[in-house]
Amino acid sequence: MGRRVVLGMVGLGVVGIAVGARAQTAVTRALGPVGPEVGGLIPAAGGFRYYSVVDSVRRRTPQDYTLSLTGMAGRPRSFTFAELQAMPQTQITKDFQCVTGWRVPGVQWSGVALPDLLDAVGADPKATAVRFQSFDGAYTESLTMDQARRRDVVVATSMLGAPVTHDHGGPVRLFVAPMYGYKSLKWLGGIELTNKVVPGFWERRGYDVDAWVGRSNGRDDAPT
Ligand SMILES: Nc1nc2c(c(=O)[nH]1)N[C@H]1C(S)=C(S)[C@@H](COP(=O)(O)O)O[C@H]1N2
Numbered sequence: 001m002g003r004r005v006v007l008g009m010v011g012l013g014v015v016g017i018a019v020g021a022r023a024q025t026a027v028t029r030a031l032g033p034v035g036p037e038v039g040g041l042i043p044a045a046g047g048f049r050y051y052s053v054v055d056s057v058r059r060r061t062p063q064d065y066t067l068s069l070t071g072m073a074g075r076p077r078s079f080t081f082a083e084l085q086a087m088p089q090t091q092i093t094k095d096f097q098c099v100t101g102w103r104v105p106g107v108q109w110s111g112v113a114l115p116d117l118l119d120a121v122g123a124d125p126k127a128t129a130v131r132f133q134s135f136d137g138a139y140t141e142s143l144t145m146d147q148a149r150r151r152d153v154v155v156a157t158s159m160l161g162a163p164v165t166h167d168h169g170g171p172v173r174l175f176v177a178p179m180y181g182y183k184s185l186k187w188l189g190g191i192e193l194t195n196k197v198v199p200g201f202w203e204r205r206g207y208d209v210d211a212w213v214g215r216s217n218g219r220d221d222a223p224t
């Protein structure tokens with residue numbers, strides 16, 4: 001397991017986390033694919049570290065990208081990249097805070113506010129949760145419907161004033177502004193409306209399902 005992750009977990013007081021062989025593999029991999037630097041200890045340009053829990057993710061271009069909205073909706077459908085860009089755009093600038101301690105100040109995002117997408121498919125009022133799938137085939141996340149209805153939760157097509165790069169989870173990733181980075185699922189492939197919050201990849205390994213910066217996981221001031 002990467003030293004930084006171990007220290008981060010100790011700092012968080014994540015006790016009772018199951019550190020079986022599988023979890024160890026996942027954590028190591030999370031720090032692996034960041035380039036030549038050993039274990040991702042050196043920040044990538046701009047202060048971000050690139051995280052992935054799988055070795056490699058097949059690239060998708062804006063041309064072959066689709067986002068499926070399924071589950072408890074009156075009009076479930078898929079959106080092409082162009083269709084997402086044709087919808088009203090929401091811009092947000094916020095610090096990006098990983099639960100392991102690094103923070104990138106003032107990152108600019110734009111894309112479609114999640115509530116606008118939920119409205120576009122006629123979300124069933126009985127749906128109480130939203131589940132996100134990554135097309136990396138492994139990473140999942142979820143939010144309660146109340147959280148998903150916030151206007152600072154964005155299906156992002158742009159980051160730092162440019163298209164979201166592959167390493168940052170492009171062409172489309174999630175940005176959940178009020179929560180730790182692990183909620184901001186990269187390589188977004190599917191959104192399912194459900195009535196049950198299913199803990200995501202890192203949440204099954206010890207992180208809080210409610211990931212409010214400053215209010216969960218035991219530390220950090222709320223970002224500006
Ligand atoms: N699909 C996927 N999304 C993910 C992750 C991941 O490993 N896979 N890591 C999460 C974590 S812990 C953080 S801090 C951010 C990091 O975003 P970055 O790789 O663009 O810096 O992505 C989040 N989303």
Ligand SMILES: [Mo]
Pocket residue numbers: 098099100181182
């Ligand atoms: Mo993170």
